[in-house]
Amino acid sequence: MIQPHHEPIWDFASVGFPTTITISSIPRQTVENRCINLERNDLSQWVIDDTPAAETGTYHHSSSLQADASIVYEDNFAPSMMLGDFRPRKTVRRSFWDGSCDEELQWGNELGNQISNVCENDERNGRGLCRSDERGLSLITLLFECAVAISVDKLGEAHRMLVELTQMASPYALSCAERVVAYFAKAMSSRVINSWLGICSPLINYKSVHGAFQAFKNVPPFIKFAHFTSNQAILEAFHRRDRVHIIDLDIMQGLQWPALFHILATRIEGPPHVVRMTGMGSSMELLVETGKQLSNFAKRLGLSFEFHPIATKFGEIDISMVQVRRAETLAVHWLQHSLYDATGPDWKTLRLFEQLAPRVITLVEQDLSHGGSFLDRFVGSLHYYSTMFDSLGAYLPADDPSRHRIEHCLLHEEINNILAIGGPARSGEEKFKHWRSELARNCFVQPCTRRWNTWAWMEKY
């Protein structure tokens, strides 16, 4: 029989967080407070999702999700929870197994019984919650208990609770909260096994991850928004400059750059004499492919373009590898995510920024910290991903395969990494909690003029 690994190895001391955590002390309090806020948002969602259109007794499939979602995005970046109103579900009447029976002879032809998560007769208990709310609440409560158990090293207990939880929550549920719980439970269960084995390195399928990221870029406007604003900042930095060089710390398929090239090629003062791009990433093969695509595109636009792939993490390179030329205007771009550790040690990355002294750094940060203790990351990411799941849910129907792909191949991967031992880097390195403050502390200044009313230098999503 395998013995569990005895040394406590899954978490790292972080700045400012108490090293001993007991269930009855402060962290629980913090957790509970945040939990309540989270519940308020999600409770309404559950009620709307799971209550049938009882008055009419019929159901129809809403096909107007797309339109609703776009309206909301114009006013308000985070989609409103009220979109749930427009999503009744289709239910199917099923005849008893061989189709030869009449409808009266069906099992369960009562309308109410067709749906499993229904608020039966609107029964509400003393706290004003109906059954599906209670279900969601109990799932989240159990999830928190698991997290606390993990944070205090009670692996066996956590594992038992997670076995339960992973059987109870479904990632295909109508309730976004239940989906979140399903993925969080799976991620924590994975972490418990890793703790048990004493190993925490990730195994990453970059192709699948990049593919899912691409799907993500095409669905909600988060990424497009980030691309747009960072391109604008770069354009401003490149105003009237003839030799420009962009370093993209994690280029993937480089989907952001064609738009920029287009504007550069058609700008009033004429295109730059040369556009250089240094693309960094995990696999040389993928980088070379990206480089080819971008070169072809640039050629069609008549841009003089050079591409340099570097298949190393930014924090681990030597500055000479970047080959910055004299009289070149440098822009550094970094779209952060939690899929894998793209840059290595943060302090090194920061030092390189200082040495390079680019004209602009465009940084897209997730509203999520990779640093801190497990519980810190757990609570922060629960909040963050609940919002992500809710917004996807507002945009796409419950059984949409691309929604499932994004949730499973992308968001779930990120959740897995964030909750893993040591966070996404899984290395024990200290990661900055907040790049913006680090950059500000180290003499990078946020430019103050902008026409488009967004953050040019630091965007968060």
Added chain:
Amino acid sequence: MKLSSAKVPRESKGASQSHGGHHNSKRKSGYTILPFQPADQPEQWSSVAVDMHNNNINNHQQPQNSHTSTSRSSDYSAGAAEPCATGNKWASRLLTECARAISDKDSSKIHHLLWMLNELASPYGDSDQKLASYFLQALFCKATESGQRCYKTLTSVAEKGHSFDSARKLILKFQEVSPWTTFGHVAANGAILEALDGETKLHIIDISNTLCTQWPTLLEALATRNDETPHLKLTVVVTANIVRSVMKEISQRMEKFARLMGVPFEFNVISGLNNLGELTKEALGVLDDEAIAVNCIGALRRVAVEERGAVIQMFQSLGPKIVTVVEEEADFSSTRYDFVRCFEECLRFYTLYFEMLDESFSPTSNEKLMLERECSRSIVRVLACDNEQENGGGECERRERGSQWSDRLKEAFSPVGFSDDVVDDVKALLKRYRAGWTLAQLHQDETGLCLTWKDEPVVWASAWKP
């Protein structure tokens, strides 16, 4: 078993050499960080790793791996990397390797393979990922000897979440997209009706967990086929705890249905049995003037292996005119003392089953998820629970193939072939589903009919007379 412990240091020491701990080559300190040193690496690993890896070999799969790191063999680090994204059947290879390692008690290999499986598995992903996930659970339980506890937790959660609505929805949806269950129903009903033709008092003893979804068509046939509708008594023996709670609901509906069909009907439920062999004629309410049919769907596999003979003797003691048996084609019984062989058979069967589910249901189906979870419980039960702990409660799950059941049944009964009419009915049934389903008779002298999925026999149905 000596453990090689892999430790990740508490905080970054600043020096790039030891950061992340993945480069730590100080074996003497007692820490061996995975991936392992080349000296540790058995040759088989490279072949597994390279096999599952089709083209993208590079050094960058390990996170802290700098371009020039040479602290491990490149084969290994490459291999521990990207599984082919397009379904290279990596799961079955890794899982089988792991099962062998467990059987060989090779601790470091077990660790490594469990880690890989843990990273790659997901119950919500593609076929390989799902298999990896559920079998990983069983292997982990096996390696940590926590199978019984895990199984208890799984079943108690399932029972808690079980309701008539959810069960009904699940069964009906499954029947709609796949003939896996309806095949047995049609074959058995056909055999029963023919054997009991002309009788006036029928007593069917239904030992199954099908929630009586088999009987409405039979009731209808009874109502329409004969001039004089016989009296039907249905005694349902429930063998799984999970179904007990809903039988009341079902009995009401069955009675209502029979009334509508105009069939004189009596319905009884027997549950809470620890041992099917304990049943008696009296307990079942078998009367001398009744024509008895014993219908056994997916129930014999729940009987402890040593008691199966006794159960069949019990059937014989009831004096039935016909016994219908439907089981899934897999052998977890003769292999039960050989972990690796049992594992391989389990993997073979559930790979088929999961693929069938994937092709029959939509990708985001909750019903499919429920069925997969049911499988995960069986897998844990078969692979990670000791044979000695197979106490009653009807949760054994050790399937046998049709030929094995036949050998047992031949002790007390002789086989009855299915008539052409019944075979035609079954063929007509299969036509209603997607392609891939066919009928087969396994060998010339084999009894019963087999449902095949992509030419693999999956469900076996048979009929027997005294």
